[in-house]
Amino acid sequence: MPAPAPPPNVRRILVVEDEYLIAVEMKRWLQAAGFDVVGPVPSMTQALDLIENHELDAAVLDVNLGNGETAHPVADRLRTLGVPYLFATGDVRATGAAAEQHGPRLEKPFIARDLVQALCKLLP
Structure with missing residues (x-):
C-alpha cells in the first residue's frame, strides 16, 4: 500500500545510507x-521496496552499502522512473558504472548546506 502523500510543495526524498549516524544526521x-524524508535505509533491497511504495521527488544514495552491495541498482531504477538522485559518498573512486555517470556526486564529509544545495539543484 503506498504511503500517504506529503503536503503540497513538500519534496519527498529517499535516503539510502548504511552508516547509522550519517543517515540520522x-x-x-x-x-x-x-523535506519529507523516506528512510533512511541501509540496503539496496530496502531502498528498492521504498521506491515501489512511495512517490519520490529525489534521492540521496551512498554508493557502497557494505558487504559488497552498492546503490547502483537503486540508481538505475530511479533513472527508469525519472527520479533524480545524487551520490553522497566517501568513495572518491568512480567505478565507471552507468548509474554513476548519470547522477552528481557529493563527497563526504559534507555539511547540511552542501547537501541541501545539491538536492535543490536536482529539483525542478
Missing part, C-alpha cells in the same frame, strides 16, 4: 530544510 538536516 542527513535525515535531520533534510527535515530541517523542509
Whole structure:
C-alpha cells in the first residue's frame, strides 16, 4: 500500500545510507530544510521496496552499502522512473558504472548546506 502523500510543495526524498549516524544526521538536516524524508535505509533491497511504495521527488544514495552491495541498482531504477538522485559518498573512486555517470556526486564529509544545495539543484 503506498504511503500517504506529503503536503503540497513538500519534496519527498529517499535516503539510502548504511552508516547509522550519517543517515540520522542527513535525515535531520533534510527535515530541517523542509523535506519529507523516506528512510533512511541501509540496503539496496530496502531502498528498492521504498521506491515501489512511495512517490519520490529525489534521492540521496551512498554508493557502497557494505558487504559488497552498492546503490547502483537503486540508481538505475530511479533513472527508469525519472527520479533524480545524487551520490553522497566517501568513495572518491568512480567505478565507471552507468548509474554513476548519470547522477552528481557529493563527497563526504559534507555539511547540511552542501547537501541541501545539491538536492535543490536536482529539483525542478
